[in-house]
Amino acid sequence: MTKPDPIPARLAALKSMSVTQLKAEWQTIFATAAPNNSRAFLETRLAYRIQELTYGGPDRETRRMLDLLADEVGGTLTRKSQIADPRNPVVGTRLIREWNGVEHTITVLRDGFEWQGRPYKSLSAIARAITGTRWNGYRFFGLRERKRGND
Numbered sequence: 669m670t671k672p673d674p675i676p677a678r679l680a681a682l683k684s685m686s687v688t689q690l691k692a693e694w695q696t697i698f699a700t701a702a703p704n705n706s707r708a709f710l711e712t713r714l715a716y717r718i719q720e721l722t723y724g725g726p727d728r729e730t731r732r733m734l735d736l737l738a739d740e741v742g743g744t745l746t747r748k749s750q751i752a753d754p755r756n757p758v759v760g761t762r763l764i765r766e767w768n769g770v771e772h773t774i775t776v777l778r779d780g781f782e783w784q785g786r787p788y789k790s791l792s793a794i795a796r797a798i799t800g801t802r803w804n805g806y807r808f809f810g811l812r813e814r815k816r817g818n819d
Contacts, residue, residue, distance in 0.1 A: 679715050683711065690702070694713075697717050698717070759777060763809045767799060791808065792804060795808035
């Protein structure tokens with residue numbers, strides 16, 4: 669038989685604690701003096717930390733992405749290319765496309781793509797190098813369907 673999860677009860681108890689009790693709980697959990705912030709801040713931060721310690725926090729990649737997004741919102745992001753395009757396949761994926769009887773293999777990198785040992789910022793640049801004409805890179809490599817008009 670499974671034991672009931674004590675965390676919801678512990679979180680509910682935060683609501684009934686005084687500010688002094690919340691600060692004591694903060695000292696216990698964080699091993700530092702509580703900041704002189706509002707009651708709502710103390711409750712929210714304590715609730716998050718209790719859950720984080722019990723269930724685990726975000727992984728390194730998620731924290732990195734959140735930091736980048738916060739920098740972008742705050743106006744401190746120096747390179748927009750640091751945030752990967754969500755349309756791109758997972759890093760390490762190999763895209764294979766045949767053009768005029770020649771098979772071309774592209775590797776997805778963290779900050780772009782690689783084709784014939786050279787880095788490229790976009791699939792469109794690779795498609796243009798292969799065909800000599802402008803292409804939507806996602807369409808050329810079959811990652812996006814062609815938009816159809818209203819039938």
